[in-house]
Amino acid sequence: MANIGIFFGSDTGKTRKIAKLIQQKLGDVADAPVNINRTSLETFLSYPVLVLGTPTLGDGQLPGFAAGCESESWGEFIDQLADANLSGKIVALYGLGDQQGYPDNFASALRPLYDAVVGCGAQVVGEWPGDGYDFSFSAALEGDKFVGLVLDQDNQFDLTDERVASWLEQIKPQIL
Numbered sequence: 001m002a003n004i005g006i007f008f009g010s011d012t013g014k015t016r017k018i019a020k021l022i023q024q025k026l027g028d029v030a031d032a033p034v035n036i037n038r039t040s041l042e043t044f045l046s047y048p049v050l051v052l053g054t055p056t057l058g059d060g061q062l063p064g065f066a067a068g069c070e071s072e073s074w075g076e077f078i079d080q081l082a083d084a085n086l087s088g089k090i091v092a093l094y095g096l097g098d099q100q101g102y103p104d105n106f107a108s109a110l111r112p113l114y115d116a117v118v119g120c121g122a123q124v125v126g127e128w129p130g131d132g133y134d135f136s137f138s139a140a141l142e143g144d145k146f147v148g149l150v151l152d153q154d155n156q157f158d159l160t161d162e163r164v165a166s167w168l169e170q171i172k173p174q175i176l
């Protein structure tokens with residue numbers, strides 16, 4: 001087992017694709033990405049470092065039944081996390097959104113994921129500048145920074161590879 005576990009939720013596969021890109025760039029320090037609806041809390045908790053990815057669905061929501069998805073996802077998993085202890089763990093978050101289609105809730109689902117892991121005692125790394133995007137509101141902003149890497153495959157897919165590479169360089173000292 002590698003040190004870094006990559007877990008993602010996804011409705012149409014874009015967040016899964018980014019998980020694979022992240023793993024490719026990290027190499028063998030990270031295990032192959034796993035859909036959050038195909039793991040157990042025990043496996044999730046076995047990693048000292050977690051990279052967690054989510055799209056924003058519904059109205060600023062995590063994927064899952066409540067957001068209209070056909071299968072379980074983060075929405076259900078964070079209920080299981082409620083009593084978990086993540087102290088000592090390092091967590092890096094990335095989120096996908098559509099700034100043109102949903103400018104008033106851009107990538108907002110990073111917020112409930114961030115709150116859930118911080119509430120369990122994890123240390124979150126990898127905040128990301130809010131400039132370079134055009135939107136009116138995001139719950140994922142903390143001041144002028146997002147609580148994790150934000151990607152927009154719908155409108156800025158050409159920037160993704162560079163954003164992922166630069167974010168990984170930024171967090172490598174904390175996750176390796």
Ligand SMILES: Cc1cc2nc3c(=O)[nH]c(=O)nc-3n(C[C@H](O)[C@H](O)[C@H](O)COP(=O)(O)O)c2cc1C
Pocket residue numbers: 009010011012013014015016055056057058059060061096097098099102105106107108153154
């Ligand atoms: C029904 C629906 C609702 C969405 N709601 C939001 C939203 O509130 N905020 C946002 O930034 N993006 C929203 N999106 C865009 C998705 O987050 C974006 O397309 C993402 O890349 C999808 O990732 P996935 O393929 O992993 O599911 C929504 C997309 C759909 C289909």
